[in-house]
Amino acid sequence: MEHEFWHERWQKREIGFHRHDVHPLLTANIHQVATPGTTVFLPLCGKSLDMHWLLEQGYRVIGIELSEMAIKEFFAEHNIPYQAEKEGPLVAYRAEGLCIYQGDFFELTEAHLHAISAWYDRAAMVALPPTMRAKYAAHLQEILPATAKGLLVMVEYPDGYWKGPPFAVSTDEIMASYKASYAIEILPLLPGFTLGGDANVTERGYILSPKAVD
Numbered sequence: 636m637e638h639e640f641w642h643e644r645w646q647k648r649e650i651g652f653h654r655h656d657v658h659p660l661l662t663a664n665i666h667q668v669a670t671p672g673t674t675v676f677l678p679l680c681g682k683s684l685d686m687h688w689l690l691e692q693g694y695r696v697i698g699i700e701l702s703e704m705a706i707k708e709f710f711a712e713h714n715i716p717y718q719a720e721k722e723g724p725l726v727a728y729r730a731e732g733l734c735i736y737q738g739d740f741f742e743l744t745e746a747h748l749h750a751i752s753a754w755y756d757r758a759a760m761v762a763l764p765p766t767m768r769a770k771y772a773a774h775l776q777e778i779l780p781a782t783a784k785g786l787l788v789m790v791e792y793p794d795g796y797w798k799g800p801p802f803a804v805s806t807d808e809i810m811a812s813y814k815a816s817y818a819i820e821i822l823p824l825l826p827g828f829t830l831g832g833d834a835n836v837t838e839r840g841y842i843l844s845p846k847a848v849d
């Protein structure tokens with residue numbers, strides 16, 4: 636999707652992807668990929684309540700988000716004072732335990748993520764059309780530390796049922812994107828996303844553990 640598409644979504648308040656609760660797959664599985672005190676990375680983070688919950692549990696959080704509006708809303712809604720600083724093509728919004736980079740995910744480098752122990756992808760990969768998803772997964776794996784574990788939440792629905800975003804991302808695609816470097820645990824399907832409880836739309840979690848590095 637073009638950047639303008641997302642800026643418009645935020646400006647027009649078409650943010651049906653934003654959940655008003657903490658994601659149950661996060662609360663149930665975060666302990667499998669990270670321990671409190673370590674840093675979790677959220678690509679395409681929006682103003683997700685999941686970031687706030689992670690901070691409350693004692694995790695440190697790094698996010699990246701295109702929309703300045705989303706980031707400012709996050710800090711305002713949680714009454715968190717922050718400092719913003721331009722850093723090359725990105726702007727870093729920093730608070731205690733938290734750094735949200737404003738800008739394009741593809742501008743993020745290894746240096747930004749060297750301290751993370753895990754990443755949590757909810758509504759990030761599924762926000763992107765197929766050709767961009769391949770680039771997303773490739774760039775992500777280029778910049779992640781080799782030891783980082785992943786907790787992923789993907790959306791599934793029948794072919795042609797929904798135009799997207801969110802796009803449906805199958806287990807086959809997750810395998811093709813990550814299995815060269817990660818052992819992949821497939822979690823059970825959950826009813827979901829935030830499309831009004833539509834039974835045809837479901838979410839599935841994955842836990843990615845790096846294969847042994849020689």
Ligand SMILES: C[S@@+](CC[C@H](N)C(=O)[O-])C[C@H]1O[C@@H](n2cnc3c(N)ncnc32)[C@H](O)[C@@H]1O
Binds near residue numbers: 678682702705757800
């Ligand atoms: C479907 S929303 C999901 C937000 C969040 N993960 C959540 O669960 O609520 C996707 C977000 O990705 C952001 N985004 C889209 N393309 C991006 C890019 N290239 N770099 C950084 N953020 C991007 C959008 O502005 C939007 O907030």
